[in-house]
Amino acid sequence: MLEILEGKYILEKSLLGGLLIGLCSLFVSEVDQEIIRSIIISLGFLSTVELGLPVFNWISGEAKLMTTFMGYPSPDAVMFRLLINKILVGNIIGLCLATLVGYFLLPELPLSTALEDPKWGKIIISSIVTGFLIDLSVSGYRKDKNMRWIIVFSSFLTVTIGLDHFIIDFPQILISIIFKGSSILVGLGILGLTILGNFIGTRIRTLIIKTDD
Numbered sequence: 001m002l003e004i005l006e007g008k009y010i011l012e013k014s015l016l017g018g019l020l021i022g023l024c025s026l027f028v029s030e031v032d033q034e035i036i037r038s039i040i041i042s043l044g045f046l047s048t049v050e051l052g053l054p055v056f057n058w059i060s061g062e063a064k065l066m067t068t069f070m071g072y073p074s075p076d077a078v079m080f081r082l083l084i085n086k087i088l089v090g091n092i093i094g095l096c097l098a099t100l101v102g103y104f105l106l107p108e109l110p111l112s113t114a115l116e117d118p119k120w121g122k123i124i125i126s127s128i129v130t131g132f133l134i135d136l137s138v139s140g141y142r143k144d145k146n147m148r149w150i151i152v153f154s155s156f157l158t159v160t161i162g163l164d165h166f167i168i169d170f171p172q173i174l175i176s177i178i179f180k181g182s183s184i185l186v187g188l189g190i191l192g193l194t195i196l197g198n199f200i201g202t203r204i205r206t207l208i209i210k211t212d213d
Helices: 010-030 034-051 075-105 120-143 148-160 166-179 184-209
Strands: none
């Protein structure tokens, strides 16, 4: 999976990944059946993996966190910087573009309810669980490309039980801030905590379970 970080056009591909998931997250709000909504977003995540469009959550579990070697940036540190400077930034730009598209095409913009009464403890725990599920599913897919179902299942489960996922939550939080006048600080706090929780969750396998792919 990390060969994506070594390729070209990382920022552009990350932008497309964020745009794809952002559009799925917004337009499924027009679908009444929750199961159908979950399936659509799950297929969106599977598409990013199959097309090689980097999404922060399913790359961060594989990026090693070494920072320097003998005073110089190590190859792992370079990869980690790409993760932050290219993939995360690209995803956010793509999500912003998806929000802009949703503004013009959706008759009723979906708003986030989390900003009204944020439950910070729930957000961090939920985000960690989400990151853990995503990392396990992507790790399984890396070992056997026929295990596409595990990507779909983990994404489906994340959406169905309402776990916090940065990429999915971002458009609705941005819309709530811009068009509903919700608190910018609360919105940024939720997104920041979700990013942190998702990241911690994706690191559990490599930092605690100590599996070696």
